[in-house]
Amino acid sequence: ERSASRQAKKKVVAVVGGGLVGALNACFFANRGFDVELYESREDIRRAKVVKGRSINLALSHRGRQALKHVGLEEKIVSQGIQMQARMIHSLNGKQSPIPYGKKGQYILSVDRANLNKELLTAAESYPNTKMNFDHKLQDWNAETGLMTFVRSDGSKEQAKADLIVGCDGAFSAIRKQFLRRSRFDYSQTYIPHGYMELTMPPINGEFAMKPNYLHIWPRNTFMMIALPNLDKTFTCTLFMPFEEFEKITTGDEVIEFFQKYFPDTIPLIGVNTLQRDYFRLPAQAMVSVKCNPYHIGDVCVLMGDAAHAVVPFYGQGMNAGFEDCIVFDEIMDQFNEDFSAVLPEYTRVRVPDDHAIADLAMYNYIEMRAHVNSKWFIFRKRVDNILHFLMPKTIIPLYTMVTFTRTRYHEAVKQWHWQNKVINRGLLLSAVGAVLGGSYLLIKHPPDLSKLIVSAEEMWDRLVALRTP
Ligand SMILES: Cc1cc2nc3c(=O)[nH]c(=O)nc-3n(C[C@H](O)[C@H](O)[C@H](O)COP(=O)(O)OP(=O)(O)OC[C@H]3O[C@@H](n4cnc5c(N)ncnc54)[C@H](O)[C@@H]3O)c2cc1C
Numbered sequence: 001e002r003s004a005s006r007q008a009k010k011k012v013v014a015v016v017g018g019g020l021v022g023a024l025n026a027c028f029f030a031n032r033g034f035d036v037e038l039y040e041s042r043e044d045i046r047r048a049k050v051v052k053g054r055s056i057n058l059a060l061s062h063r064g065r066q067a068l069k070h071v072g073l074e075e076k077i078v079s080q081g082i083q084m085q086a087r088m089i090h091s092l093n094g095k096q097s098p099i100p101y102g103k104k105g106q107y108i109l110s111v112d113r114a115n116l117n118k119e120l121l122t123a124a125e126s127y128p129n130t131k132m133n134f135d136h137k138l139q140d141w142n143a144e145t146g147l148m149t150f151v152r153s154d155g156s157k158e159q160a161k162a163d164l165i166v167g168c169d170g171a172f173s174a175i176r177k178q179f180l181r182r183s184r185f186d187y188s189q190t191y192i193p194h195g196y197m198e199l200t201m202p203p204i205n206g207e208f209a210m211k212p213n214y215l216h217i218w219p220r221n222t223f224m225m226i227a228l229p230n231l232d233k234t235f236t237c238t239l240f241m242p243f244e245e246f247e248k249i250t251t252g253d254e255v256i257e258f259f260q261k262y263f264p265d266t267i268p269l270i271g272v273n274t275l276q277r278d279y280f281r282l283p284a285q286a287m288v289s290v291k292c293n294p295y296h297i298g299d300v301c302v303l304m305g306d307a308a309h310a311v312v313p314f315y316g317q318g319m320n321a322g323f324e325d326c327i328v329f330d331e332i333m334d335q336f337n338e339d340f341s342a343v344l345p346e347y348t349r350v351r352v353p354d355d356h357a358i359a360d361l362a363m364y365n366y367i368e369m370r371a372h373v374n375s376k377w378f379i380f381r382k383r384v385d386n387i388l389h390f391l392m393p394k395t396i397i398p399l400y401t402m403v404t405f406t407r408t409r410y411h412e413a414v415k416q417w418h419w420q421n422k423v424i425n426r427g428l429l430l431s432a433v434g435a436v437l438g439g440s441y442l443l444i445k446h447p448p449d450l451s452k453l454i455v456s457a458e459e460m461w462d463r464l465v466a467l468r469t470p
């Protein structure tokens with residue numbers, strides 16, 4: 001009877017959304033001994049027949065790896081990823097310039113999205129206290145009672161209750177809908193004018209078409225393209241371009257014309273037919289940035305991952321930020337002894353500033369890259385970053401390094417970056433003033449003999465004229 005009462009005390013946590021963050025979160029809560037009910041609208045992607053489509057990949061970096069480490073999955077996922085040890089910047093003339101991230105051993109990983117999701121679902125399912133409910137699309141839920149209504153693909157409905165509902169149902173979250181009906185809930189969403197399209201770069205003679213251990217980037221201001229390697233020796237290229245530009249390209253010839261103009265080196269690597277086939281396979285997809293606050297309702301519901309903060313993909317941090325949400329929540333559960341009425345408000349207080357900061361940083365990167373960044377500028381900026389970091393490793397840490405290779409809180413990385421910019425600008429100003437003062441001192445101290453100067457200038461002019469006269 002004691003065990004029954006203990007059994008009765010076990011709380012039920014409903015994780016809505018079995019994507020990357022939901023599946024990982026199920027592991028975190030199952031690890032704590034909760035009864036976890038995972039609800040996912042899609043069928044079990046592990047059972048779906050292997051459709052040899054395009055493999056979509058993502059950049060996994062430190063924050064995401066730390067979350068995987070918490071549930072013992074880091075080694076497994078890292079072993080199935082491909083290291084990208086530097087950026088490879090492709091110039092218009094075909095020149096490739098590798099730029100290290102900074103220190104040796106600092107690399108990001110290209111991981112396959114579907115494979116990662118499957119591994120996380122399998123890990124969640126391995127806990128005896130976790131139940132997987134596929135083909136369960138949340139339709140509505142009640143913030144007072146915690147009662148959820150799910151609809152199945154056969155049209156039938158099911159209801160379920162939980163002590164805690166964790167909304168991990170992505171950028172267009174159904175869980176978040178209830179939040180929107182409540183007062184003092186801040187919400188903003190921004191669609192950017194760019195869309196994205198994924199293209200596959202096949203192997204050439206069974207080998208990678210380009211060097212595999214790099215994040216390949218073609219920065220062309222308005223147009224940008226990146227390529228991440230896959231285990232099957234293909235690259236998944238993502239083309240970012242304004243929708244109005246996508247709409248101008250309507251024929252196979254126009255695709256080649258466009259790539260000839262902006263990404264000429266990729267045509268022989270992707271192949272004309274593959275390029276024309278892939279380009280028209282799917283329309284360009286939209287990118288949305290979502291910010292909201294608070295992330296919780298009472299002690300009943302909390303949002304995590306894209307449901308809480310969808311970010312534009314120009315920092316490669318969306319999944320990493322969502323994975324870090326899981327660690328932060330878990331740490332607060334320890335601090336407040338799993339008391340949801342204290343944990344949820346604290347999670348909002350701690351996490352909102354950081355997720356808003358990465359949303360802003362990703363948008364800043366998008367605007368900066370769209371406006372200024374071609375290959376020369378990209379190379380210049382990153383080389384300056386690396387030199388300053390080398391000269392003053394404790395004072396100047398590139399923003400990308402803080403975001404990608406540390407768990408510095410996102411909003412603190414932004415503060416540090418602003419402070420560093422001030423120091424650098426002040427340093428530049430001082431050295432400019434010093435040069436002017438020093439120069440003028442020398443001119444006053446040792447005035448040049450102007451007559452000699454004029455003679456030598458006249459002599460130079462005569463020589464130039466002589467050169468030009470046949
Ligand atoms: C082009 C592009 C490139 C990106 N590149 C990177 C990158 O390099 N690195 C990185 O870290 N991030 C990247 N991201 C971001 C990353 O994809 C997302 O941050 C991540 O997928 C968020 O995971 P999530 O689980 O919160 O949401 P999702 O992955 O969207 O999962 C949500 C899940 O909820 C389910 N669901 C939805 N509605 C319901 C419902 N009503 N009931 C039940 N289930 C529901 C969905 O079926 C899905 O399985 C990129 C995003 C894009 C668009």
Ligand SMILES: Cc1cnn(-c2ccc(OCc3ccccc3)c(C(=O)O)c2)c1-c1ccc(Cl)c(F)c1
Nearest residue numbers: 059087217224226313314315316368373378381400
């Ligand atoms: C998937 C992924 C992982 N990281 N990054 C990333 C993003 C931005 C970066 O710098 C911005 C900058 C360069 C030069 C000047 C200002 C800002 C760097 C970098 O520093 O290498 C790396 C991406 C990515 C995603 C989309 C596009 Cl379009 C892209 F190019 C890269």
